Amino acid sequence: MRRFTDRAQHRFGKIRKLDRAPELKAFVLARIDRLTYEEITTEIAGHFPAERRIGKSAIWDWNQSRDK
Numbered sequence: 001m002r003r004f005t006d007r008a009q010h011r012f013g014k015i016r017k018l019d020r021a022p023e024l025k026a027f028v029l030a031r032i033d034r035l036t037y038e039e040i041t042t043e044i045a046g047h048f049p050a051e052r053r054i055g056k057s058a059i060w061d062w063n064q065s066r067d068k
Helices: 004-008 022-029 037-047 056-066
Strands: none
Touching (some): 037 056
16 A cells, blocks of 8 residues: 555656765755855866766756755
């Protein structure tokens, strides 16, 4: 039997890369209050390999969703 809380937590679509990668999320959270999205993206490019990088629009979108 499925509970209502299980169904309420169901999300459509793809899980954001920041929500799937805890070290990337921690990296962004450590800089989100003092750097611009462009500066965070530049630091990510210098610290993470190409397949784990995200752009400034992905950071902005994730930040907006976490404010809800």
